[in-house]
Amino acid sequence: MTRKRQKKDKETLLQLEMQARIKAQLDDIVPPESIAPEQVDNLCKRGQNLMEQRKARIPRARRKFSANRVLAGVMSLVLVAGLGVYGFTHVNEQMPTESVSQTARNESRRMIDAADTSERELLTVARRYEVAPDDYTPLTAYTAALRRKIEEENKKNFFDIFNGFLNDGIDNAAPEMAEEMADVEAGTSAEDVEFTDTNNQVAGVQEGDIVKTDGKFLYVFGGGKLHVQRVEKDGGLTDCDTVKLADPGEYGQFYDLYLQENHLAAVMALSTEWQKELLAVKLYDISPAGKLISAGSYMQEGGYVSGRVADGALYLVTSSHNFSIYNEKAEENIPLVWIDGIERKVTTDELYFSGDAERNMQYTNITGYRFGDAASDVNTVSILSGYTEDIYCTKQNLYLLKNNWVSSRDGLESYNKTDICRYALKDGRIEAKAQGTVRGSTLNQFSADEYHGYFRIATTDSDENRVTILDKNLNKVSELTGLARGERIYSCKFMGEKAYLVTFRQTDPLFALDLSDVKAPKVAGELKLPGFSNYLYPFGERYLVGVGMNTDENGSVNGMRVNLFDVFDPTSPKLSDAKILAGGFHALAGITHKAFYKDPQNGVFGFPICSYDLNEFNGFVLFSEKNGKLEVKKELGYTEKATEAANNGELLWTTDDGNGLVSYNYNGFYIQRGVCVGDTLYLLSEHQLDAYDRESLVYLNSFDLD
Amino acid sequence: MTPIILQAVYRAKSGDKAAYAELYTYYYRQMYAYALYALGHPQDAEDAVAQTVYCAYTEIAKLRREESFPTWLFTILSNQVKRKKKAYVERRVQIPLEDLNELADGAPWQSEEKLDLYKALSSLKDTDRAIVLLSVVENFTGKEIAAILGMNPSTVRSRLSRSLKRLHQLLTANEESDRKGASV
Numbered sequence: 001m002t003r004k005r006q007k008k009d010k011e012t013l014l015q016l017e018m019q020a021r022i023k024a025q026l027d028d029i030v031p032p033e034s035i036a037p038e039q040v041d042n043l044c045k046r047g048q049n050l051m052e053q054r055k056a057r058i059p060r061a062r063r064k065f066s067a068n069r070v071l072a073g074v075m076s077l078v079l080v081a082g083l084g085v086y087g088f089t090h091v092n093e094q095m096p097t098e099s100v101s102q103t104a105r106n107e108s109r110r111m112i113d114a115a116d117t118s119e120r121e122l123l124t125v126a127r128r129y130e131v132a133p134d135d136y137t138p139l140t141a142y143t144a145a146l147r148r149k150i151e152e153e154n155k156k157n158f159f160d161i162f163n164g165f166l167n168d169g170i171d172n173a174a175p176e177m178a179e180e181m182a183d184v185e186a187g188t189s190a191e192d193v194e195f196t197d198t199n200n201q202v203a204g205v206q207e208g209d210i211v212k213t214d215g216k217f218l219y220v221f222g223g224g225k226l227h228v229q230r231v232e233k234d235g236g237l238t239d240c241d242t243v244k245l246a247d248p249g250e251y252g253q254f255y256d257l258y259l260q261e262n263h264l265a266a267v268m269a270l271s272t273e274w275q276k277e278l279l280a281v282k283l284y285d286i287s288p289a290g291k292l293i294s295a296g297s298y299m300q301e302g303g304y305v306s307g308r309v310a311d312g313a314l315y316l317v318t319s320s321h322n323f324s325i326y327n328e329k330a331e332e333n334i335p336l337v338w339i340d341g342i343e344r345k346v347t348t349d350e351l352y353f354s355g356d357a358e359r360n361m362q363y364t365n366i367t368g369y370r371f372g373d374a375a376s377d378v379n380t381v382s383i384l385s386g387y388t389e390d391i392y393c394t395k396q397n398l399y400l401l402k403n404n405w406v407s408s409r410d411g412l413e414s415y416n417k418t419d420i421c422r423y424a425l426k427d428g429r430i431e432a433k434a435q436g437t438v439r440g441s442t443l444n445q446f447s448a449d450e451y452h453g454y455f456r457i458a459t460t461d462s463d464e465n466r467v468t469i470l471d472k473n474l475n476k477v478s479e480l481t482g483l484a485r486g487e488r489i490y491s492c493k494f495m496g497e498k499a500y501l502v503t504f505r506q507t508d509p510l511f512a513l514d515l516s517d518v519k520a521p522k523v524a525g526e527l528k529l530p531g532f533s534n535y536l537y538p539f540g541e542r543y544l545v546g547v548g549m550n551t552d553e554n555g556s557v558n559g560m561r562v563n564l565f566d567v568f569d570p571t572s573p574k575l576s577d578a579k580i581l582a583g584g585f586h587a588l589a590g591i592t593h594k595a596f597y598k599d600p601q602n603g604v605f606g607f608p609i610c611s612y613d614l615n616e617f618n619g620f621v622l623f624s625e626k627n628g629k630l631e632v633k634k635e636l637g638y639t640e641k642a643t644e645a646a647n648n649g650e651l652l653w654t655t656d657d658g659n660g661l662v663s664y665n666y667n668g669f670y671i672q673r674g675v676c677v678g679d680t681l682y683l684l685s686e687h688q689l690d691a692y693d694r695e696s697l698v699y700l701n702s703f704d705l706d
Numbered sequence: 707m708t709p710i711i712l713q714a715v716y717r718a719k720s721g722d723k724a725a726y727a728e729l730y731t732y733y734y735r736q737m738y739a740y741a742l743y744a745l746g747h748p749q750d751a752e753d754a755v756a757q758t759v760y761c762a763y764t765e766i767a768k769l770r771r772e773e774s775f776p777t778w779l780f781t782i783l784s785n786q787v788k789r790k791k792k793a794y795v796e797r798r799v800q801i802p803l804e805d806l807n808e809l810a811d812g813a814p815w816q817s818e819e820k821l822d823l824y825k826a827l828s829s830l831k832d833t834d835r836a837i838v839l840l841s842v843v844e845n846f847t848g849k850e851i852a853a854i855l856g857m858n859p860s861t862v863r864s865r866l867s868r869s870l871k872r873l874h875q876l877l878t879a880n881e882e883s884d885r886k887g888a889s890v
Contacts, residue, residue: 026739047760305859
């Protein structure tokens with residue numbers, strides 16, 4: 001083992017020590033007599049009683065909702081966000097990478113093979129490259145200085161140490177900002193076919209997802225492959241092309257697709273080693289209708305945070321662990337990018353420093369790529385700034401949100417804070433503009449918003465919630481504090497001069513905020529309800545749909561709840577209607593907003609729901625709104641294939657695929673997304689697409705994706 | 707997993723009750739420790755273990771891959787824990803100190819060190835704590851933890867490393883302030 005390697009391991013060592021310490025403590029715990037091995041029979045009975053009591057708590061009438069009581073006998077299931085374990089199934093290490101389309105042309109096949117092979121080779125050689133370190137002497141000095149500083153507990157201004165070494169890149173040039181309100185976007189293709197886009201937070205800024213459509217084709221990940229399916233009349237689909245994607249490695253997986261006119265980008269994580277991840281992007285030219293023509297690839301280091309398509313360019317953000325103060329040689333600390341399989345180091349003018357690197361020594365890497373350019377035109381920026389939790393992105397600006405904490409020197413006091421970095425985006429170029437900090441931590445990307453040049457952010461501090469308004473330089477303009485003391489934010493929605501905030505402890509106050517005066521934001525109105533909403537979706541001019549959970553008088557969850565808020569008068573938000581689905585339900589829309597489906601025309605919306613208890617309904621539920629009233633329009637349950645699998649007990653622990661590979665896939669049959677194209681609603685689960693008539697919701701067809 | 711345990715899984719799958727009981731002896735301490743620290747409540751921890759024992763017993767015949775038994779078992783347990791957590795959403799239930807005392811190997815609560823670690827762990831978010839605990843109780847890998855908790859593996863890895871750093875930081879700060887306190 002080399003010296004280099006040993007140094008690298010030093011940091012891991014700290015973590016191992018920590019784990020050993022916890023392990024020692026857990027080992028000391030003496031379980032009570034009542035659960036000792038000789039009691040296993042009694043324990044089993046106790047468990048059975050508890051399970052039965054739990055079932056009995058769900059009122060009979062309410063359980064009627066679970067019409068499709070087909071999945072018996074399996075006791076528990078893991079719930080996974082849509083992106084969760086998506087990529088693990090049917091990845092075959094032995095099988096050569098190949099295009100499996102019947103019609104794929106040899107040329108495209110050859111290109112895909114070449115690209116995939118080079119990616120795989122890179123995985124093993126990525127760390128072995130040696131490049132002259134000359135250009136990175138500043139970083140070497142910085143690393144050494146940082147190390148010294150940490151070792152000596154020198155508290156003098158951190159920034160002074162390497163002043164002039166690195167471009168801190170912060171200027172105060174006024175950026176151009178524009179803002180549009182988000183809504184689920186509906187598009188129309190040349191033939192005026194209506195279709196749904198991903199439920200993007202900001203209008204015109206595309207978020208990645210496991211399925212994309214342009215109104216003519218569906219592009220979808222399934223069974224380790226990328227499929228192109230032509231949408232036909234009456235719910236039909238024709239398999240046009242399929243590409244078996246590169247084996248992502250033991251720790252890798254497929255994440256997202258981004259679609260921009262004639263271009264498609266497939267984003268996946270490649271990883272064969274713990275904490276060493278690469279985010280790989282495969283570019284495809286899709287201008288020959290229905291075909292995937294490989295158009296290059298690029299990779300960046302780190303785990304996937306998120307990505308956006310803004311103004312025709314794809315921006316991808318990763319967090320990587322490769323910075324270590326124990327690496328004295330700078331080249332070990334330089335992030336790498338690979339363009340069409342060729343490695344290059346990030347140069348010093350692409351390196352930024354921001355925030356608390358001292359505490360969180362991680363890089364956030366951003367790449368920017370304008371669709372249609374060569375992969376070699378990818379721009380890259382790396383910021384030594386710590387872990388990025390979420391991003392918020394408009395057409396012109398990318399904000400990184402980093403949840404951190406500050407502790408006083410004696411460690412007795414600490415509070416959470418969120419560091420924000422703003423980068424200006426243009427044609428794939430990324431330029432650092434400003435950074436700032438607010439107290440408290442964010443919930444998700446919906447905690448942030450930009451409107452008329454101001455950045456607004458909702459955070460939960462230790463015992464209260466606040467909304468802070470910052471200017472374009474991320475300096476504080478004003479803040480609204482003291483919201484719902486002792487509670488935390490469950491969902492958040494900024495809508496121009498208004499914002500809605502749901503907090504929860506025992507009941508669900510919906511706060512309507514008036515942000516029209518940036519210097520004096522205020523609470524306009526408040527509504528208290530049982531339960532809480534995890535996701536808020538603006539529904540027309542007047543309503544707000546809240547998807548969340550219902551609770552009893554003690555604050556215990558007893559079912560799912562969909563609220564229709566009437567926010568016509570923001571000073572007094574009203575509950576227009578609510579539907580409660582009692583049982584152990586979860587709405588995927590509460591976990592990822594991308595699972596929320598809105599029909600582009602009528603007042604119909606829906607989302608996949610699943611339950612811990614498979615005796616209850618699992619599937620996709622559609623609601624309709626009319627004159628302020630909600631109606632459960634239809635429950636679309638599991639398909640035959642899933643039912644059969646459930647009866648075979650395959651839902652709790654799915655199979656190996658005959659190649660001895662464990663497939664940790666608990667939710668392969670959960671419906672993950674609903675997409676509408678023309679007259680058809682397609683429901684996507686991991687292994688198949690189910691087609692339903694968009695109006696009548698009558699089942700039409702199923703299509704295998706394996 | 708040792709061949710002995712693997713054998714027991716095979717036997718338990720075919721309906722051998724004694725083998726199932728034997729499996730339980732291998733895992734019950736880890737299961738209880740996980741449930742206790744994840745829930746922070748001894749009674750609920752026992753219930754979660756009981757429910758897991760029952761569920762695993764009724765389902766083990768369907769387990770496809772014997773070697774994945776530990777991951778499978780902790781998946782069930784973690785779901786029971788999640789369910790309980792969900793049931794008391796934000797009611798923060800903590801182990802009262804006197805109970806913690808009793809749980810400590812019959813011996814008096816030896817050190818503030820242990821209490822500090824428990825407190826530091828409690829300060830983590832539920833998911834982060836679950837990730838840390840799973841990484842130690844059965845030395846599960848990131849991918850296994852991701853499968854158990856239904857998360858994405860890269861998130862698990864980032865969070866584990868971040869949480870361990872945070873724990874280290876909290877404890878170092880604590881120890882320092884203790885030292886200072888002692889020297890005064």
